[in-house]
Amino acid sequence: MTTTNPTTVPAVPASLVARRARRRRSLGVAVGLTVLIVALGAVALLLGKASLTPSDVLSALAGQGTPMTGFVIGELRLPRILTAVVVGVCLGVSGSVFQSTLRNPLASPDIIGITASASVVGVVAIVVFGISGLGLALVVITGTLVAAAGMYLLAWRDGMSAYRLVLVGLGVAALCSGVVSYVLTRSDIRDAQMGLVWVTGSLNNSSWAALLPVAACAGIILAALATLARPLLVLELGDATAAGLGVPLERTRLLIIAAAVALAAVAVSTAGPLAFVALASGQIARRLLNTGGAGIAISGFVGAALLLAADMIAQFAWPTTAFPTGVVTGLVGAPFLIWLLIRASRTGTGS
Amino acid sequence: MNATHSLSTTNLALGYPDRRIIDSLTIDIPPNQITAIVGPNACGKSTLLRGLSRLLAPTAGQVLLDGRDIRTIRTRDVATVLSLLPQTPQAPDGISVADLVGRGRYPHQGWFRTWSAEDDAIVDAAMVATGVQDLAARSIDELSGGQRQRAWIAMVLAQNPEILLLDEPTTYLDITHQIEVLDLLMDVNRQVGTTIVMVLHDLNLACRYADNLIVMRAGAIVVAGAPVDIVTPELVRSVFDLDCLVLPDAVSGTPTVVPIGRHHRPIARDDNTGTP
Numbered sequence: 001m002t003t004t005n006p007t008t009v010p011a012v013p014a015s016l017v018a019r020r021a022r023r024r025r026s027l028g029v030a031v032g033l034t035v036l037i038v039a040l041g042a043v044a045l046l047l048g049k050a051s052l053t054p055s056d057v058l059s060a061l062a063g064q065g066t067p068m069t070g071f072v073i074g075e076l077r078l079p080r081i082l083t084a085v086v087v088g089v090c091l092g093v094s095g096s097v098f099q100s101t102l103r104n105p106l107a108s109p110d111i112i113g114i115t116a117s118a119s120v121v122g123v124v125a126i127v128v129f130g131i132s133g134l135g136l137a138l139v140v141i142t143g144t145l146v147a148a149a150g151m152y153l154l155a156w157r158d159g160m161s162a163y164r165l166v167l168v169g170l171g172v173a174a175l176c177s178g179v180v181s182y183v184l185t186r187s188d189i190r191d192a193q194m195g196l197v198w199v200t201g202s203l204n205n206s207s208w209a210a211l212l213p214v215a216a217c218a219g220i221i222l223a224a225l226a227t228l229a230r231p232l233l234v235l236e237l238g239d240a241t242a243a244g245l246g247v248p249l250e251r252t253r254l255l256i257i258a259a260a261v262a263l264a265a266v267a268v269s270t271a272g273p274l275a276f277v278a279l280a281s282g283q284i285a286r287r288l289l290n291t292g293g294a295g296i297a298i299s300g301f302v303g304a305a306l307l308l309a310a311d312m313i314a315q316f317a318w319p320t321t322a323f324p325t326g327v328v329t330g331l332v333g334a335p336f337l338i339w340l341l342i343r344a345s346r347t348g349t350g351s
Numbered sequence: 352m353n354a355t356h357s358l359s360t361t362n363l364a365l366g367y368p369d370r371r372i373i374d375s376l377t378i379d380i381p382p383n384q385i386t387a388i389v390g391p392n393a394c395g396k397s398t399l400l401r402g403l404s405r406l407l408a409p410t411a412g413q414v415l416l417d418g419r420d421i422r423t424i425r426t427r428d429v430a431t432v433l434s435l436l437p438q439t440p441q442a443p444d445g446i447s448v449a450d451l452v453g454r455g456r457y458p459h460q461g462w463f464r465t466w467s468a469e470d471d472a473i474v475d476a477a478m479v480a481t482g483v484q485d486l487a488a489r490s491i492d493e494l495s496g497g498q499r500q501r502a503w504i505a506m507v508l509a510q511n512p513e514i515l516l517l518d519e520p521t522t523y524l525d526i527t528h529q530i531e532v533l534d535l536l537m538d539v540n541r542q543v544g545t546t547i548v549m550v551l552h553d554l555n556l557a558c559r560y561a562d563n564l565i566v567m568r569a570g571a572i573v574v575a576g577a578p579v580d581i582v583t584p585e586l587v588r589s590v591f592d593l594d595c596l597v598l599p600d601a602v603s604g605t606p607t608v609v610p611i612g613r614h615h616r617p618i619a620r621d622d623n624t625g626t627p
Contacts (some may be wrong), residue, residue, distance in 0.1 A: 012486035014472035018449030020467075021488065103441070234445075234457045238438035243406050245510065246430025246458040290445055 029288045033301035041081045041309040048077060075207070083206040083270060083305040084311050084325075085201060088277060090267035091305020093222065095278025095295045096285060097260040100236055101253060102162035105340055108279040109264035112169025115278070116176035117147035118268035119199050123180050127187040127195045134213050139270035141217070141262060143314050146259040147172070152254075201274035201326025203311050214270045218263065225259045225296075232256055232296070272279050275324045276333020277306050283340065356513045358546065365395070365402045365568075372398045372586035375412065380514075383544040387557035389425070391591050392565035396550045399567070403548065404435040404489040404516045416514075418419035424430055430458035435548065440503050442491040446588050448502045449487040452477055455509030458481040477508040478515060481535060496547050497528030504535060515539070517549040521556070529553070533560045554591075558582055558605045566590055582606040 041132045045057045050072045052060075059065045060073035089182040095108040109115050121143030125131040131139055151172055155165035180199055184192045197204070234242045243249050264278065284306075285299035307325070358380040364370035372395045379402075388396040401407040403414055405421045412419040421429060434455075437586055442451055449548040455477070456470045478484040482589055491499055500520065507515060520536070521529040537560055539545050551557040555566060558578035564571045566581065566591045574581050587595050594611040601607075 013471040013475040014478060015449050015453060018447055018487050019453070019471070022447075022450065094496075100443070103443075120503075159355045230460070234454055236443045237451075237454060238441045240406060240435065241428070241440050244404060244426075244430065244435030244437070244507075245455070246427035250383070269425055286444065298477065342508075350397055 010140050026289060030301060033305055034152055039303050043080050044312055053128050057063060065137055076331060079211050080203050080206040083203055084307045086218055087267045087309030088304035089273045089277040090218050090263045091299040093296055093300040094260045094263040096282030096299030099282045101256050102165060104166055105283060107166050110275055110278050112166055113172030113176060114148055114261055114264045115268050115273035116173040118191050118265050119146040119273040120176045120179050123183050123195045123199055127183055127191045137214060137269035140251035142267035197324050198272045200324040201272035202324035203271050214266055217266050219327050220261050221259050241270040244316055272326060276328040277329050280333055280336050281306060356417050357382055358514055359415045363402060363414060364410050364411035365398050365407055367411055376572060378572060380570040381547055381563050382546050385547045385560060386563040387539050387549055387551045387556050387561035388565045389551055394567045396567050399500060399517050400516055400550050405429060413528060427458050433514040434507040434510040436507045436517045436520060438490055445490050446618040447488055447490055450482050451491055451502055452505045452509050455506040455563055474509050475507040481505040482510060496524050496560060497531055500524060500532055514546040519550050555607050559603050561602060578606050
């Protein structure tokens with residue numbers, strides 16, 4: 001702009017000051033959450049049926065432990081912790097991207113039918129076709145992308161409306177839970193048992209073999225998403241403003257949503273449809289940052305911390321029984337959803 | 352002064368397959384001037400603005416930016432010349448004024464051109480020009496309606512547009528803030544030569560602030576020109592179905608529409624009883 005008298009512009013631009021403050025804040029939150037995740041991980045390494053001392057854990061991590069501690073740490077606890085982190089990041093980022101792109105705090109993949117479609121695909125694959133492992137992951141990712149494309153088309157009328165997509169998604173979610181129940185009740189009791197644990201969401205089957213391909217998929221999708229970070233910030237300002245600023249709306253939104261769907265599917269294929277982690281992470285990240293903006297990366301950190309904590313509670317809160325992780329995320333998440341709904345209807349931001 | 356970019360339409364039709372809103376509209380937007388689009392509700396004035404800003408694809412005809420069909424120009428390149436402020440833009444919760452205004456730099460940045468000191472300077476200048484520099488760190492939701500609208504105008508100014516389109520920029524503002532916003536737009540136009548096109552509801556304010564009026568009814572242009580040349584009681588009757596007098600504005604001399612209506616409350620006389 002050449003409109004203003006240069007003397008009225010302060011030496012250090014207010015814009016720069018504000019940007020630095022924002023960056024400091026997100027860096028601080030990211031560091032804090034990293035410390036929390038590492039601390040939770042350290043505690044998780046210590047907890048379990050085999051009681052290990054910190055020095056046992058350290059020597060096992062350094063590869064100098066006994067075969068027993070080496071196995072417990074290296075093959076049981078560490079993969080489980082890392083799986084929780086990877087799945088948590090996927091869910092947190094996916095939820096935050098959905099909420100920000102669709103401009104609706106309820107529009108997370110677990111509410112609008114994305115994880116529900118993934119669970120239908122997963123349950124059918126497990127119970128009917130007996131698929132497991134990497135095959136299951138690929139089937140779930142593909143199936144979920146197809147289902148999401150269907151929902152996108154259903155919500156399309158002279159362009160995409162975020163609100164219609166949320167409504168279609170709610171319907172699909174209801175339909176999917178019906179289908180899951182049907183498949184489970186019609187199937188053999190042992191298959192149903194396995195399917196049910198998966199559908200609740202669980203990290204019981206974590207292993208390096210399962211984790212590595214999933215982590216690779218997640219890394220690729222996150223990298224793709226990072227290239228869309230700037231248009232995503234502009235999309236937050238609403239369709240008309242974003243289009244005015246030169247964002248090709250449909251193409252950008254399609255790419256961003258596809259990436260978010262894929263992330264959710266990666267998470268579901270690994271640990272089942274863990275409820276509410278995606279919904280809550282974005283909201284918590286927003287409040288931690290408190291500067292506007294989606295805080296998508298921060299939401300990934302929050303997701304990892306949430307899932308690690310939930311998994312520890314699920315395993316160790318009751319001395320006699322270990323619950324599937326999804327039970328805990330559901331029990332904690334449901335009141336959060338209710339709070340969000342009440343708040344949304346009060347402030348009128350629900351639609 | 353900016354190099355002058357031109358915006359025009361030829362036989363533009365806008366609408367939906369089953370409902371055509373604007374049919375065969377041809378207009379040249381006068382460069383470096385303020386143009387107000389006025390007309391009764393549902394006359395297609397916002398639709399025309401959406402068409403001009405490439406938000407709505409024409410069903411026939413073209414919008415031309417510098418003589419080229421705007422649909423053939425990369426949308427990001429259009430955004431470096433032409434910016435749009437929608438009617439009720441929505442900001443994400445908690446976003447600060449500086450952050451919002453900074454997002455106006457989007458079309459000027461890219462893979463190889465990230466945020467620079469120049470961007471900071473332009474964002475600051477936009478905040479100074481709109482008088483929101485002291486609110487830079489404040490959250491948009493804490494601001495008054497007028498402050499918020501000035502912050503949004505700062506956002507579109509940070510885009511460095513040579514053509515600025517605004518859809519009812521004074522809606523929901525009280526009279527003080529309406530004047531404040533229109534004065535601000537006039538400053539921008541007079542100081543930088545930015546071409547401004549805005550949809551306005553208030554005919555009198557449009558007459559006062561616009562160099563040029565586009566008067567619409569039922570999806571077509573009735574007349575376009577300087578307010579003083581075209582605003583007459585006959586025009587207002589034919590466009591708005593309103594009987595009125597047109598008098599010179601006591602402050603600016605521009606036309607003022609005084610509706611006649613059916614009821615007139617008597618004016619209190621010297622006896623102060625309120626009866627004539």
